[in-house]
Amino acid sequence: MSKCRSCGEPAVIDLARHNANFCAEHFLQLCRRQLRKAIDEFEMFDENDRILVAVSGGKDSLALWDMLIDEGFRADGLYIGLGIGDYSDASGVVTRAFAEQRGLTLHEVDLREAHGIDVPTAAYRSGRAPCSACGLTKRHLFDAVASEYGYDVLATGHNLDDEAAVLFGNTLRWDVEYLRRQAPVLPSRDGFGKKVKPLVRLTEREMAAWCILRGIDYIVEECPMAIGNRHLGYKTALNAIEETSPGSKASFYLGFLERMRPVIEQAVAHDPAVPCPSCGSPTGRSGEICAFCRLVASTSESEPVPVRMLLGKQARNVFDAQWGTSNDR
Amino acid sequence: MTVFVRLRQPSRVIEVRGGRTARAVLMDLELVAEAHLVICNGALVPADTYLAETDEIEIRPVISGG
Numbered sequence: 001m002s003k004c005r006s007c008g009e010p011a012v013i014d015l016a017r018h019n020a021n022f023c024a025e026h027f028l029q030l031c032r033r034q035l036r037k038a039i040d041e042f043e044m045f046d047e048n049d050r051i052l053v054a055v056s057g058g059k060d061s062l063a064l065w066d067m068l069i070d071e072g073f074r075a076d077g078l079y080i081g082l083g084i085g086d087y088s089d090a091s092g093v094v095t096r097a098f099a100e101q102r103g104l105t106l107h108e109v110d111l112r113e114a115h116g117i118d119v120p121t122a123a124y125r126s127g128r129a130p131c132s133a134c135g136l137t138k139r140h141l142f143d144a145v146a147s148e149y150g151y152d153v154l155a156t157g158h159n160l161d162d163e164a165a166v167l168f169g170n171t172l173r174w175d176v177e178y179l180r181r182q183a184p185v186l187p188s189r190d191g192f193g194k195k196v197k198p199l200v201r202l203t204e205r206e207m208a209a210w211c212i213l214r215g216i217d218y219i220v221e222e223c224p225m226a227i228g229n230r231h232l233g234y235k236t237a238l239n240a241i242e243e244t245s246p247g248s249k250a251s252f253y254l255g256f257l258e259r260m261r262p263v264i265e266q267a268v269a270h271d272p273a274v275p276c277p278s279c280g281s282p283t284g285r286s287g288e289i290c291a292f293c294r295l296v297a298s299t300s301e302s303e304p305v306p307v308r309m310l311l312g313k314q315a316r317n318v319f320d321a322q323w324g325t326s327n328d329r
Numbered sequence: 330m331t332v333f334v335r336l337r338q339p340s341r342v343i344e345v346r347g348g349r350t351a352r353a354v355l356m357d358l359e360l361v362a363e364a365h366l367v368i369c370n371g372a373l374v375p376a377d378t379y380l381a382e383t384d385e386i387e388i389r390p391v392i393s394g395g
Binding site for chain 1: 337338339340341361362363364365366368372373374375376377378389390391392393394
């Protein structure tokens with residue numbers, strides 16, 4: 001049986017990128033250290049700041065909220081009901097239970113109640129990919145709620161795997177504008193609030209392990225709309241590299257932040273944002289309503305579209321096995 | 330000797346040969362260790378853990394695509 005590198009007690013996890021095994025206590029300690037290092041290195045926030053954590057019911061966001069509270073930060077949660085059928089219902093239950101058990105403040109926005117839309121219908125009516133409609137919606141509402149309640153910073157659970165996969169995709173396309181914007185901290189500017197990603201030094205395997213060891217109940221099943229998406233394909237490719245060359249994901253992403261992003265930041269100008277004439281939120285399109293308002297305008301009069309209708313064959317098979325075959329879902 | 334293993338996405342239970350490490354089972358199932366955790370009788374365990382017939386095993390994927 002493998003032993004903990006720090007204390008010699010039986011290990012609970014092997015971390016190839018550290019070439020070491022750890023017991024529960026020293027694994028959690030390692031995670032806390034990596035979290036602190038990211039917060040301090042990238043000047044994300046301090047103990048005086050009010051933090052709004054975007055929580056989905058998944059492992060990363062719940063682990064992040066737990067870690068921030070554990071470290072003594074002032075962190076409240078924001079859950080958005082995206083209307084993705086049974087998956088959203090189950091996510092909401094898990095998130096509310098997490099907050100209630102710990103006596104934490106959780107803000108909630110139900111997309112259909114507040115704006116008359118849901119992600120499957122918005123994707124179907126607008127022609128956007130479901131993950132694109134979802135991301136656009138979440139970014140808009142994160143900003144709006146953080147601003148409404150006066151939070152100093154919005155924190156999301158993006159981890160090292162997420163950031164490495166996004167970087168991989170942006171690099172494959174040489175999308176320099178997205179590469180410029182890919183940072184663990186986006187400072188407040190032009191009406192956008194400050195956004196941070198405190199988990200960028202931790203992998204999603206480590207975050208799942210954190211949840212298991214801390215007794216955090218989270219939604220294990222994948223969002224049905226994300227099954228088979230391009231982002232997952234990038235992660236699969238990077239994990240195949242990581243298997244033969246441990247530490248590759250960290251050196252790819254952290255090396256980009258240290259050595260390449262400063263070069264791109266200097267070379268690529270960014271366009272200023274202006275208030276949306278409809279909702280007042282910042283947008284890059286002067287004189288036009290923002291992308292979220294366009295999405296609402298194109299969707300809000302529509303009858304809800306069931307999740308199942310938007311899925312490809314592979315995703316539908318997984319969805320049916322998990323949630324049932326009813327066409328209403 | 331066989332071991333029952335719970336998999337996800339979708340959730341299901343399969344039967345595999347036991348008396349060997351979790352790493353060997355992962356390889357058999359063509360599952361990448363970097364993308365999974367092994368839970369044995371409710372506790373997180375490293376991949377070099379031997380799986381016995383009476384163990385309750387879950388191989389949990391950790392990748393999410395949102």
